[in-house]
Amino acid sequence: MEINLEDIFQNKIDNEVKIEPRDWMPEKYRKTLIRQISQHAHSEIVGMLPEGNWITRAPNLRRKVALLAKVQDEAGHGLYLYSAAETLGMTRDEMYNELHTGKAKYSSIFNYPTLSWADMGAIGWLVDGAAIMNQVPLCRTSYGPYARAMVRVCKEESFHQRQGYEIMMSLCNGTPEQKTMAQDALNRWWWPSIMMFGPNDDNSPNSAQSMKWKIKRFSNDELRQKFIDVTIPQAELLGLTVPDKDLKWNEARGHYDFGIINWDEFNNVVAGNGPCNKQRLKARVDAWNNGEWVRDAANAYAQKRKNRVKSGQQAA
Amino acid sequence: MNQNEWPLWEVFIRAKQGLSHKHVGSLHAADYQMAIENARDVYTRRMEGVSIWVVESNNLYANEPNEQDALFEPATDKIYRHPTFYVLPEELNHM
Numbered sequence A: 001m002e003i004n005l006e007d008i009f010q011n012k013i014d015n016e017v018k019i020e021p022r023d024w025m026p027e028k029y030r031k032t033l034i035r036q037i038s039q040h041a042h043s044e045i046v047g048m049l050p051e052g053n054w055i056t057r058a059p060n061l062r063r064k065v066a067l068l069a070k071v072q073d074e075a076g077h078g079l080y081l082y083s084a085a086e087t088l089g090m091t092r093d094e095m096y097n098e099l100h101t102g103k104a105k106y107s108s109i110f111n112y113p114t115l116s117w118a119d120m121g122a123i124g125w126l127v128d129g130a131a132i133m134n135q136v137p138l139c140r141t142s143y144g145p146y147a148r149a150m151v152r153v154c155k156e157e158s159f160h161q162r163q164g165y166e167i168m169m170s171l172c173n174g175t176p177e178q179k180t181m182a183q184d185a186l187n188r189w190w191w192p193s194i195m196m197f198g199p200n201d202d203n204s205p206n207s208a209q210s211m212k213w214k215i216k217r218f219s220n221d222e223l224r225q226k227f228i229d230v231t232i233p234q235a236e237l238l239g240l241t242v243p244d245k246d247l248k249w250n251e252a253r254g255h256y257d258f259g260i261i262n263w264d265e266f267n268n269v270v271a272g273n274g275p276c277n278k279q280r281l282k283a284r285v286d287a288w289n290n291g292e293w294v295r296d297a298a299n300a301y302a303q304k305r306k307n308r309v310k311s312g313q314q315a316a
Numbered sequence B: 001m002n003q004n005e006w007p008l009w010e011v012f013i014r015a016k017q018g019l020s021h022k023h024v025g026s027l028h029a030a031d032y033q034m035a036i037e038n039a040r041d042v043y044t045r046r047m048e049g050v051s052i053w054v055v056e057s058n059n060l061y062a063n064e065p066n067e068q069d070a071l072f073e074p075a076t077d078k079i080y081r082h083p084t085f086y087v088l089p090e091e092l093n094h095m
């Protein structure tokens, strides 16, 4: 009887048996996961930059400790995900190198600037909100280490979104100027957040395979619709207006209809021409280069201690 | 490119007294002390643990996944290792 490894693999997936690092897997599955998980990790790491921009200017200590804790969580998310990707055979340095040379992508939302304090509210509410929508189904993704990393991530995300919404609430209940700030932030972050779910389904060539392998469980458009449906009532509660004149409830569908997404803008930002692409990448490359002496010194110190232990053993 | 990469460590955390350490993930560090400090920041930001073990990943050995059957299959037909294999009178409660 001939055993077909690919059939055994697909059989496991169909039966909801997780794939673990040393199990046989198709090369394409491995490559798809490395690309997706490392891009996800890069997004968490680059995603610290727009918010890091406001830590020193938070309006009070309560907001400052919360923002600091959130940004630190994002660093943690990046680290969980990098280590999940490493189990597939790519080294950490290779992943960093792909980010730093522009070969690897990260979520294009982080290429937009954070112009006012209200952006901290809008990001927590919308960007983390959209991320949660994407990430919750990933807790059941077919690759074990990725699924386990996402469980940790999701546990931490809900505080992120709540602190963002709370910022929006304070601004909307404040002075007219503060409410205007909140509306302005929503105006600027709404469409980029909607784009976070990626291209429309008929324009997303790898989706079908990812669904068959249960890397993904819902399509881009399904998740986007879900996000819009839950977010509109939240905007109404704040007394804010979503910047989409075509947005309206569709009784027959049981969903909100919404306007056409400007994919030219999306593709342009992905291609590297967003408002902050160069600045973000430079910040990462500088951090890496400026940290080189620290990495080398730590290595040298560890080596010295190892040698000392060795010579101690020889003497004894 | 990778000769300077800090080694990889596997991290195990005891969630609370009375439980065993459980694998939670991995991280890079130059030595074990740094690995423990980093593990504290990465994996216990919300009281997830009271004790941390770190093991350099290349010191960890595992069975080959393709030996799965040879190692674990024989256990399935040894049902006499389970209490329900033994038929005892009903009157004998709780044995």
Ligand SMILES: [Fe+2]
Binding pocket: A044, A073, A074, A077, A153, A157
């Ligand atoms: Fe995150």
Ligand SMILES: [Fe+2]
Binding pocket: A074, A128, A131, A157, A160
């Ligand atoms: Fe987050």
